[in-house]
Amino acid sequence: MKSQLLSLAVAVTTISQGVVGQEPFGWPFKPMVTQDDLQNKIKLKDIMAGVEKLQSFSDAHPEKNRVFGGNGHKDTVEWIYNEIKATGYYDVKKQEQVHLWSHAEAAVSANGKELKASAMSYSPPASKIMAELVVAKNNGCNATDYPENTQGKIVLVERGVCSFGEKSSQAGDAKAAGAIVYNNVPGSLAGTLGGLDKRHVPTAGLSQEDGKNLATLIASGKVDVTMNVISLFENRTTWNVIAETKGGDHNNVVMLGAHSDSVDAGPGINDNGSGSIGIMTVAKALTNFKLNNAVRFAWWTAEEFGLLGSTFYVNSLDDRELHKVKLYLNFDMIGSPNFANQIYDGDGSAYNMTGPAGSAEIEYLFEKFFDDQGIPHQPTAFTGRSDYSAFIKRNVPAGGLFTGAEVVKTPEQVKLFGGEAGVAYDKNYHGKGDTVANINKGAIFLNTRAIAYAIAEYARSLKGFPTRPKTGKRDVNPQYSKMPGGGCGHHTVFM
Numbered sequence: 001m002k003s004q005l006l007s008l009a010v011a012v013t014t015i016s017q018g019v020v021g022q023e024p025f026g027w028p029f030k031p032m033v034t035q036d037d038l039q040n041k042i043k044l045k046d047i048m049a050g051v052e053k054l055q056s057f058s059d060a061h062p063e064k065n066r067v068f069g070g071n072g073h074k075d076t077v078e079w080i081y082n083e084i085k086a087t088g089y090y091d092v093k094k095q096e097q098v099h100l101w102s103h104a105e106a107a108v109s110a111n112g113k114e115l116k117a118s119a120m121s122y123s124p125p126a127s128k129i130m131a132e133l134v135v136a137k138n139n140g141c142n143a144t145d146y147p148e149n150t151q152g153k154i155v156l157v158e159r160g161v162c163s164f165g166e167k168s169s170q171a172g173d174a175k176a177a178g179a180i181v182y183n184n185v186p187g188s189l190a191g192t193l194g195g196l197d198k199r200h201v202p203t204a205g206l207s208q209e210d211g212k213n214l215a216t217l218i219a220s221g222k223v224d225v226t227m228n229v230i231s232l233f234e235n236r237t238t239w240n241v242i243a244e245t246k247g248g249d250h251n252n253v254v255m256l257g258a259h260s261d262s263v264d265a266g267p268g269i270n271d272n273g274s275g276s277i278g279i280m281t282v283a284k285a286l287t288n289f290k291l292n293n294a295v296r297f298a299w300w301t302a303e304e305f306g307l308l309g310s311t312f313y314v315n316s317l318d319d320r321e322l323h324k325v326k327l328y329l330n331f332d333m334i335g336s337p338n339f340a341n342q343i344y345d346g347d348g349s350a351y352n353m354t355g356p357a358g359s360a361e362i363e364y365l366f367e368k369f370f371d372d373q374g375i376p377h378q379p380t381a382f383t384g385r386s387d388y389s390a391f392i393k394r395n396v397p398a399g400g401l402f403t404g405a406e407v408v409k410t411p412e413q414v415k416l417f418g419g420e421a422g423v424a425y426d427k428n429y430h431g432k433g434d435t436v437a438n439i440n441k442g443a444i445f446l447n448t449r450a451i452a453y454a455i456a457e458y459a460r461s462l463k464g465f466p467t468r469p470k471t472g473k474r475d476v477n478p479q480y481s482k483m484p485g486g487g488c489g490h491h492t493v494f495m
Contacts, residue, residue, distance in 0.1 A: 027247050033289035038456040041285035044445045048436070050277035051269050051335075051444075053079065055436045058267030064432065066262040066273075068302040068309075069101050069236025073261050080241050080260065080280065080299050089287040090243040090297075095316070097238060097301070099308045100196065103264050104231040106204040108180065110214055110223055117180070117204040119229045120164055121192040121305060126202035126229040129154065131177045133223040135215055140167045140181075146174035154178040154225045156214055164191045169199035178202040178227050182211020187406040190263075190430050194306040202229040240309045241299040243283065248294035254458040255296040256282075256329040256400075256451070257310065257387055259303030266432035270439055271405070272303070274335035278448040282455055291459035296325070300387050303332075307389055314390035319471040322394055326468050327358055327458065330388040330400035331451060335444030336426040338419040339403035341370060342380035344388075346399045350379035356474065357466045358397025362454070366401060369453045375446070376416040395469045401450060403443050405429045 031037065057075040058066050066072035077094065085092045104119035110133065131154045137145040140157035155176045157167050164181055171179040178201050183189040189205035204227065206214075217223045241260070244253070258275030262268020276299055283297050302308035314322065330344075343366045345351050346359030354360065359382070370377040380402050388398035404425020411421040428434045458465075 027290040030288065030290040033286065033291050033456045033459050035453050035456040038282070038285055038289065038452040039449045041288060042281055042445070042449050042452050044441060046284075047277055047281050047444055047448055048439075048441065050280060051273050051436050051439055054273040054277065055267055055269055058262070063264075065264055065266055066260075066268055067101070067264050068099065068238045068261040068305065069234075072267070073238065073301070076260050076276075077239050077241060077299070077301070080276070083280065084241070084243045084283055084297070087284060087287045089245060090283070091246055092241065092243040095240040095242055095313060097240070097309065097312045098235055099238060099302045099305065101234045101236045101305065102192075102231060104229060106230075107228040108204055108206070109226045110217070115206060115210050116188065117206055118188065118190040119231065120168070120181070120203040120205060122195055122200070123168070123193060123203045123229050123231055124200055125231040126178055126227055129177050129202065129225075129227045131225060131227075133180075133214060133218060133225045135218055136171070140170055140179075143170060143173060146170065146176070151175035152177055154180060154227060156211065156218070157181050158211065159184045159189060163194060164203065165193040165195070165197060165200065168193050168201055168203045169197060171203075172199040172201045176201055178204075178229075180204050180206055180211070180214075180225070180227075182206040182214070183208040186408040187424055192304075192306050196233070202227060204229065238301040238309070240301050240313055242296065242313070244296040245286070245291065245294050248291045248459065250294045251324050252293040252462060253296050253325045254293050254327060254455065254462075255298065255325045256331065256455065257298035257300055258331045259301070259309065259387055260299040261301055261304055262434075263304050263430050265430055266428075266434045269434050269436050270333055270335050270337070270426055271429060271434055272332050274333060274439060274444050275331035278331050278334050278444065278451055281448055282451045285452060286455065286459070292461060293326075293459050295455060295459050303387055307387055310387035311390040314394055322396065323468060323471045325391075325396055326462055326465070327362060327397045327399075328388055328391040329362065329451070329454060330386055330398060331447070332386050332400070332402060333405055333426065334401055334403050334447035335439040335441075336403035336405070337438055337440045338409050338423050338425050338427065339440050339443040340409065340413050340417045340425060341375065341377040341443075341446070342402045342404065343367060343377055344399045344402070345379035345382045346397075348382070351381045353382050355382055355392055355399065356395045356397045357469045359392075359399055361465055362397060362399030365454055365457060366399065366450060369450045378413075378416070393474050395472050395474050397466070397469070401447050403440075403447065
């Protein structure tokens with residue numbers, strides 16, 4: 001009897017130690033997470049309730065948006081924090097930071113005809129610049145691309161190869177009075193210069209159609225342009241929300257994220273309420289299970305102003321801490337109304353730009369999710385133009401999903417995904433019409449299930465996943481002047 005009691009005491013002690021260590025608050029009594037079980041916990045009604053909540057935060061304030069540092073975004077951050085904290089399943093923190101907010105508006109006319117232009121955020125202001133328009137060669141990324149007579153003129157530059165900020169700086173070095181960047185794919189162009197710089201000149205964006213028309217006019221004669229840019233600046237305090245499972249191996253962290261802010265123009269329900277609520281829905285569903293690897297969720301701030309929140313976070317980690325993050329998954333715009341199911345091209349097979357070792361395996365996992373259901377999918381350029389950028393720059397494997405932004409859907413894509421050819425994936429992109437009504441319910445539900453599928457896989461095991469590359473610096477400066485990039489590169493579009 002004494003021997004039996006001793007054995008029981010040892011068993012209880014062992015379980016207790018597991019509870020204190022990696023299996024807290026009754027984890028031994030939860031089932032191990034599986035892909036099917038976690039997907040089955042995803043309900044469309046929960047997703048739609050979440051995006052409606054974000055809409056209410058926008059509607060509650062005069063600005064009618066959720067831009068970082070504003071009231072709508074503050075409400076968003078507090079709600080996400082409280083919702084995840086209330087589960088008891090996560091250690092949750094708000095990571096405070098200060099970033100420079102900028103709001104800019106532009107008016108551009110050529111030979112007296114008004115054009116639909118968008119000022120680049122962080123653009124210097126301009127009061128009625130009137131000057132001749134000249135064209136930069138190539139993509140305006142080098143001093144030699146600018147004509148000798150650029151001084152005092154406004155320069156027309158095609159998007160691609162380098163950042164908008166670099167184009168504006170090169171135009172400034174050439175002593176241009178201003179710069180107009182036009183899109184290299186169908187659709188309008190809104191973007192950011194990435195921050196203030198004394199080299200920058202007043203800079204605006206135009207659609208591909210308007211830009212090409214101007215280039216044609218210049219080839220046949222003189223074009224006079226009038227340009228006005230109004231710019232406002234303000235330092236704003238804001239927060240990332242970071243939540244990590246209390247259980248699981250914290251030396252093998254599976255991380256995923258989505259940005260929680262919108263642009264100034266509207267509530268940002270697809271861009272990126274869809275991703276924010278997608279990962280929140282998975283976070284809540286995950287609380288029903290135990291897992292082997294810790295999972296870390298992130299809701300990034302200030303993405304729309306140059307990936308500021310995610311960059312701040314990654315820069316706050318030393319190599320030792322970042323090495324614990326074995327992979328990062330990014331979800332940005334997963335409910336586009338005229339959607340296409342797109343997976344980041346981690347292996348570089350479509351766009352010849354590979355991510356760090358492990359990025360290909362992430363792509364293959366998402367491909368399997370769609371293939372197993374007979375659902376079409378396609379790659380999207382893995383350019384680093386979204387919140388995964390800071391991770392791949394430090395050699396962290398990355399991947400994710402994207403359903404499209406301002407690029408126009410092709411007839412070939414309609415055959416795969418349905419929808420309407422000749423119309424943008426999201427015609428309300430960066431606009432006041434990006435409301436709950438803008439969400440494609442089928443797309444957001446499918447992609448949220450895909451998130452659950454991937455998290456269940458990696459939370460159980462990283463077996464077969466490549467050894468995590470050594471944390472270090474990686475150059476992310478792809479040549480993609482004609483590539484339809486994926487994720488927030490489409491809305492932050494700083495390249």
